[in-house]
Amino acid sequence: xxxxxxxxxxxxxxxxxxxxxxxxxxxxxxxxxxxxxxxxxxxxxxxxxxxxxxxxxxxxxxxxxxxxxxxxxxxxxxxxxxxxxxxxxxxxxxxxxxxxxxxxxxxxxxxxxxxxxxxxxxxxxxxxxxxxxxxxxxxxxxxxxxxxxxxxxxxxxxxxxxxxxxxxxxxxxxxxxxxxxxxxxxxxxxxxxxxxxxxxxxxxxxxxxxxxxxxxxxxxxxxxxxxxxxxxxxxxxxxxxxxxxxxxxxxxxxxxxxxxxxxxxxxxxxxxxxxxxxxxxxxxxxxxxxxxxxxxxxxxxxxxxxxxxxxxxxxxxxxxxxxxxxxxxxxxxxxxxxxxxxxxxxxxxxxxxxxxxxxxxxxxxxxxxxxxxxxxxxxxxxxxxxxxxxxxxxxxxxxxxxxxx
Amino acid sequence: xxxxxxxxxxxxxxxxxxxxxxxxxxxxxxxxxxxxxxxxxxxxxxxxxxxxxxxxxxxxxxxxxxxxxxxxxxxxxxxxxxxxxxxxxxxxxxxxxxxxxxxxxxxxxxxxxxxxxxxxxxxxxxxxxxxxxxxxxxxxxxxxxxxxxxxxxxxxxxxxxxxxxxxxxxxxxxxxxxxxxxxxxxxxxxxxxxxxxxxxxxxxxxxxxxxxxxxxxxxxxxxxxxxxxxxxxxxxxxxxxxxxxxxxxxxxxxxxxxxxxxxxxxxxxxxxxxxxxxxxxxxxxxxxxxxxxxxxxxxxxxxxxxxxxxxxxxxxxxxxxxxxxxxxxxxxxxxxxxx
Numbered sequence: 059x060x061x062x063x064x065x066x067x068x069x070x071x072x073x074x075x076x077x078x079x080x081x082x083x084x085x086x087x088x089x090x091x092x093x094x095x096x097x098x099x100x101x102x103x104x105x106x107x108x109x110x111x112x113x114x115x116x117x118x119x120x121x122x123x124x125x126x127x128x129x130x131x132x133x134x135x136x137x138x139x140x141x142x143x144x145x146x147x148x149x150x151x152x153x154x155x156x157x158x159x160x161x162x163x164x165x166x167x168x169x170x171x172x173x174x175x176x177x178x179x180x181x182x183x184x185x186x187x188x189x190x191x192x193x194x195x196x197x198x199x200x201x202x203x204x205x206x207x208x209x210x211x212x213x214x215x216x217x218x219x220x221x222x223x224x225x226x227x228x229x230x231x232x233x234x235x236x237x238x239x240x241x242x243x244x245x246x247x248x249x250x251x252x253x254x255x256x257x258x259x260x261x262x263x264x265x266x267x268x269x270x271x272x273x274x275x276x277x278x279x280x281x282x283x284x285x286x287x288x289x290x291x292x293x294x295x296x297x298x299x300x301x302x303x304x305x306x307x308x309x310x311x312x313x314x315x316x317x318x319x320x321x322x323x324x325x326x327x328x329x330x331x332x333x334x335x336x337x338x339x340x341x342x343x344x345x346x347x348x349x350x351x352x353x354x355x356x357x358x359x360x361x362x363x364x365x366x367x368x369x370x371x372x373x374x375x376x377x378x379x380x381x382x383x384x385x386x387x388x389x390x391x392x393x394x395x396x397x398x399x400x401x402x403x404x405x406x407x408x409x410x411x412x413x414x415x416x417x418x419x420x421x422x423x424x425x426x427x428x429x430x431x432x433x434x435x436x437x438x439x440x441x442x443x444x445x446x447x448x449x450x451x452x453x454x455x456x457x458x459x460x461x462x463x
Numbered sequence: 464x465x466x467x468x469x470x471x472x473x474x475x476x477x478x479x480x481x482x483x484x485x486x487x488x489x490x491x492x493x494x495x496x497x498x499x500x501x502x503x504x505x506x507x508x509x510x511x512x513x514x515x516x517x518x519x520x521x522x523x524x525x526x527x528x529x530x531x532x533x534x535x536x537x538x539x540x541x542x543x544x545x546x547x548x549x550x551x552x553x554x555x556x557x558x559x560x561x562x563x564x565x566x567x568x569x570x571x572x573x574x575x576x577x578x579x580x581x582x583x584x585x586x587x588x589x590x591x592x593x594x595x596x597x598x599x600x601x602x603x604x605x606x607x608x609x610x611x612x613x614x615x616x617x618x619x620x621x622x623x624x625x626x627x628x629x630x631x632x633x634x635x636x637x638x639x640x641x642x643x644x645x646x647x648x649x650x651x652x653x654x655x656x657x658x659x660x661x662x663x664x665x666x667x668x669x670x671x672x673x674x675x676x677x678x679x680x681x682x683x684x685x686x687x688x689x690x691x692x693x694x695x696x697x698x699x700x701x702x703x704x705x706x707x708x709x710x711x712x713x714x715x716x717x718x719x720x721x722x723x724x725x726x727x728x729x730x731x732x733x734x735x736x737x738x739x740x741x742x743x744x745x746x747x748x749x750x751x752x753x754x755x756x757x758x759x760x761x762x763x764x765x766x767x768x769x770x771x772x773x774x775x776x777x778x779x780x781x782x783x784x785x786x787x788x789x790x791x792x793x794x795x796x797x798x799x800x801x802x
Binding site: 120121124141142143145146149150151152169170171172173174175176177183186234235236257259283284285286287288293346348350355386388401402405406410413416417418419420421422424425429432433435436438439443447454455458459460461 | 498500501502503508509510511512513514515516517518519520524525526527528530534536539547550567570571573638639656657658659661744746747748758761762763764765766767769771772
C-alpha cells in the first residue's frame, strides 16, 4: 500500500514536472535508497522526471542499505553512499563495476568523479563534503579580527569575541556524544598528524597526536555552549541561524541554510574559510568526504542499464544549475557560491586533508571513540585513561569482528 | 473445563509465546556463547577517491572478507564459552579498580555504569510511582461527581502520550533555551545548562518516568478503592480513627495485592528503561542496560555489529530482572500459599 502511494506520488510529480527535460522516457522500474539531505533531494527529484523512479530518502539509510543490497534481487537498483558507508557494500560484493555503463552513458562525467577500486569504477561521486570554518563576517569586521587559520588563532579570536560579549557563545561545536564527537576528534587527530590503526590492525590513538587533539578540544569547549555533549550539526546550524554563535567548524553541506531567509536571521553575514590547521605545516584538521551513486549487483543488466541512465539524468548540468547552493558539486557546470569557497579552499589546500578512511577498522574505531570520549569531557577520566580506554574498546571489537587475533 | 476446550483457548497464545518469546530467547542464549566472524584476508587495494579538482589515488593494504562462489561472505562460528560475558562485565578491570582503591573507576566501564544508573532509576522511581498513583486515586475518589470525568481524563494524559514524544517534550522544556530554563534563569538570575550536568539529566529522566507511569498506578488503585469495605471504614470512623489512620490501617492493607502488582510491573519496565536515553540524548552522562544492548547491536558505517556482546548483555539484563523481581514474587507466593 505504502509502496503504491509512493509510486503514485512519484508518478504525479513526474507528470507535474511534465515539460521539464529528461532526455529519455524511462520504461524500467528504478528505485534508489539514499541519505535525506538537500543535495540528494535535488538529485532524486531530477531523476524522478524520467518516470518510473521510486526514491526513498532516509537518514537511517546506512543501517538498511547493506541488507537491502544483499537481497537477491536487490531491493533497490541504485544507492546513495558516501566514502564512509560504501565499505559494507564493497566488502559484500553487492554493487557492480560501472565501467561499461560509463562508456555508454557517462560522457559528461569528469575523471575525478570516478571512485575506482583496483582500476574498476565502483561509484560515481556527485559532491564533496568537508567540515570547514564558518564565521560571522560582520562580527569579525567590527572587532577587527582576521579569519583564523589555525586552531590556536581560533582560541584567540574566541577570547576576543567573548570579551566583547556580542554573542551568547563565541564558538559552536558538533560534539554530540557518539558519531559527532568522534568525527570532531578524528579531524583534530588527523590534523596533529595521527594515524588511527597500525598496519596489523592494532590501535594507535594513545599517542602524542591523541593527547594534543583532546587538549585542543577541551580548550575549545570553554568557549562553547556547556551543553555541547548533546549538540549535533543541526543544533549548531540553528545556533548560527539564530545569531547565538560567531563561528563553527561545520559541514559544507550546511552552508546553504545560513542564507535561507525563511530560517536564518543572519542572511549574508556568514562567511566561510578553510578548516583551520592544528599544527603549522600540517593539513587542515578535517577529512574529505564524497557522496555518490552505486548500482546494485543483484539486478539484471537491463535494470542496471536503465538505472544508471536515470542516475546520469539526475547528475546533469541542469540539476546543478538549479541547486548550486545545495552542495559542493563535482558535476560540470557548477558555479560555487560564496559559502562554498571555504570548502573548496579546504579541499585544495597543500598538503590536502585526507579522505575519511573507508575500512572496517575505521568503523570500529569511530564507534569506540564516540563511546569513550564523553567521560573525558564530563571530567570522569583523564586524557591518558580515555585514550587507553578507546584502544581497549577498539581491540575488543576488532577481536570480535575477526580483524585482530 | 474439558482439557480439549482448555487447549483450544490456550493453544494459540502458547504457540505465539513460543514463536516470539521462547525461540528468540533460546537463540540469543546460544549466540551469547558463540562468535561468528567473517574470514578475512589482507589485500593490496588501489583506491581512487574524488577530490574537488583531481582524483587522489592511494594503494593500501585492506582487510577484505572472503566471498564464496555464490558471493556470500564466508563466516566461521566458534563456541567461546563465557568470553562475551567477560567482555561485557570486564571483571579484570573491576578487580584492578578495587585493588587500587579507585572504586570510581568501575563506573567508567559501560556495563557497571549502566547497571548503577538502571538500579537507582528503578528503585527511586518506584515509591514515587506508587505514592503519586495512590494520591491521585484518593483525590479523584473524593472529588465531586461532576468533576470526576475531567479529572480522570487529565490524569490519564501522560500515560497516553507515546513515550519518546513525552520524553522529548520534557527535554524541550529544559534543554538549551527551553521555556522552563529561561524562567528559572530569570528567577534566579543565573545561566543554567541543564544538559551539561549529569545529575540534572538523571533527575529529569526520573521525573519523566514518574510523570509517565503514575497514571497507570492511579487507574489500578482507583479501581481498588471502589472495593474497599464501607462498613469497615464507617466503624473505623466511629472508633475515632483519623483520616491518616483509616488510610494506614484500612485502605493500604486492602490495596496491598495491587501495590505488589504495580511494583512487579514497574520493576520490570523500569529495569528495561530505554526511551529516556534516546529522548534526553543522555548517553554522554547516563546509560541504561537496555540502551547498552541496543548500542552494541547498531551497525557502524562499515557494517560491523557486536552481536555476541549484545546477546551477552541482553542475557545479563534478563538475569537482572529475575533477581530484582524475586522479593515481590516470593511475597505473592507466600500470600498465595497462606490464603
